[in-house]
Amino acid sequence: MSRDDGAGAALEADVTVSRGGGFRLQARITAAAGQTVAVMGPSGAGKSTLLGAIAGLVELDGGRVRLDGRDLSGFGKPVPASRRGTVLLGQDPRLFPHLTARENVAFGPRAAGTPAAAARRIADDWLDRVGLAGAGKQRPADLSGGQQQRVAIARALAASPRLVLLDEPLTSLDPVTADGIRTVLREHLNGRTCVVVTHDAVDAVALADRLIVVEGGRVAQTGPVREVLRSPATGFVASLAGLNRVVGMSRSGDCVADGVRFAGDSGAHVPDGQAVAAVFRPADVRVAEPGPAPDGTSWTARITRLEQTVAGVRVHTEAPGVAVDLATDALTEADLRPQVSISLHIPAGRVRLLPA
Structure with missing residues (x-):
């Protein structure tokens, strides 16, 4: 046929x-x-x-x-x-x-x-x-x-x-x-x-x-x-791709948002004072360990909500709005819950900067 x-x-x-x-x-x-x-x-x-x-x-x-x-x-x-x-x-x-x-x-x-x-x-x-x-x-x-x-x-x-x-x-x-x-x-x-x-x-x-x-x-x-x-151009596209997209202002080649300075690999060449987005995976964000901060970006944020996932728990924070993927036992050990502040770190080389 x-x-x-x-x-x-x-x-x-x-x-x-x-x-x-x-x-x-x-x-x-x-x-x-x-x-x-x-x-x-x-x-x-x-x-x-x-x-x-x-x-x-x-x-x-x-x-x-x-x-x-x-x-x-x-x-x-x-x-x-x-x-x-x-x-x-x-x-x-x-x-x-x-x-x-x-x-x-x-x-x-x-x-x-x-x-x-x-x-x-x-x-x-x-x-x-x-x-x-x-x-x-x-x-x-x-x-x-x-x-x-x-x-x-x-x-x-x-x-x-x-x-x-x-x-x-x-x-x-x-x-x-x-x-x-x-x-x-x-x-x-x-x-x-x-x-x-x-x-x-x-x-x-x-x-x-x-x-x-x-x-x-x-x-x-x-x-x-x-x-x-x-390379998501909006927050919705970032959510489709399972990525964080934090929009801030360009400063000396970094992205500064809510007082946090995200340093990353950038081909964007965004002039200082213009909008830039830091893009990274929720799995690349870690709960910061005590002691000197390693290379990368460290900051403190407030937890807004917890979301169960197949692999564990996704922690959502504000100022800046970031999603963090953790194993369930890590959540329990750190006693993390909504409205509690959490210290976070993303290692160097895990952030990409894109024009916003």
């Missing part, structure tokens, strides 16, 4: 959408043919609105959407969603409950004019690809949530879309099932153009070539995934 699944198309979208309550989305997103771009941002930032506008489900107030140079958003007469060559898959698989898995997957090819028998062969091939060989006769109600999402992926890709739009398709799945679906997507998105909205940095790293971060309806940062996560 042929496995010609269609080729991805280059996407160029300048999207302006106004919503109730004064919210306005103004974002630009591009994807080269065959490229996967991840979109991340806080809740309410406009991520799903962006996908809806590209799919033709949300009306634009300005801008345009082009696929391989074709304008899909001509004002007054936009190309209908059903004729854009795009598919949108979200958290809910939205399978037809009265159809079998095979007929659900065959729906797209049949709608495109493929004879019924050939469409069913395509459906069986796709069910095999997503790990559901032999499940073709089952209805959605007979399948688990993860199996339903696999059928939904097969149905979306069997339609040979030129652009795949994924809106947090793994959010409602347990970690093991989500990892399996992630593997399916990584394998079968190859060569297709895709925009995936996610809240999980693992999805961005595993699936995407580029990352766009949207905050408050605007693009806050964009670039290759690992580069964005390594």
Whole structure:
């Protein structure tokens, strides 16, 4: 059987959408043919609105959407969603409950004019690809949530879309099932153009070539995934990457924030008196030992809250706001709790300074 699944198309979208309550989305997103771009941002930032506008489900107030140079958003007469060559898959698989898995997957090819028998062969091939060989006769109600999402992926890709739009398709799945679906997507998105909205940095790293971060309806940062996560431009991006980002003023090549002087490796060359960010891992911060301070930065801060983690406890402090990862026994031995002051130290060479 042929496995010609269609080729991805280059996407160029300048999207302006106004919503109730004064919210306005103004974002630009591009994807080269065959490229996967991840979109991340806080809740309410406009991520799903962006996908809806590209799919033709949300009306634009300005801008345009082009696929391989074709304008899909001509004002007054936009190309209908059903004729854009795009598919949108979200958290809910939205399978037809009265159809079998095979007929659900065959729906797209049949709608495109493929004879019924050939469409069913395509459906069986796709069910095999997503790990559901032999499940073709089952209805959605007979399948688990993860199996339903696999059928939904097969149905979306069997339609040979030129652009795949994924809106947090793994959010409602347990970690093991989500990892399996992630593997399916990584394998079968190859060569297709895709925009995936996610809240999980693992999805961005595993699936995407580029990352766009949207905050408050605007693009806050964009670039290759690992580069964005390594050099966060905002506190939200730092939280995605699991990093501390302390913003202060540049002084003699250091970052001074709340009276603490963070010395670090810097390629930023930020002039004195301008904003600079100190970036470092919570695991690199230690409870300071008695005696002379070793090389690096030492300071005292007040604990604001404690957060349980898989590996132990994350201690959050203020002035400056820093997260510190500790083993649970270290927390107990030091008798640390909210509103208690703690002496902290980060060794030399563990801080990077970035323009803020």
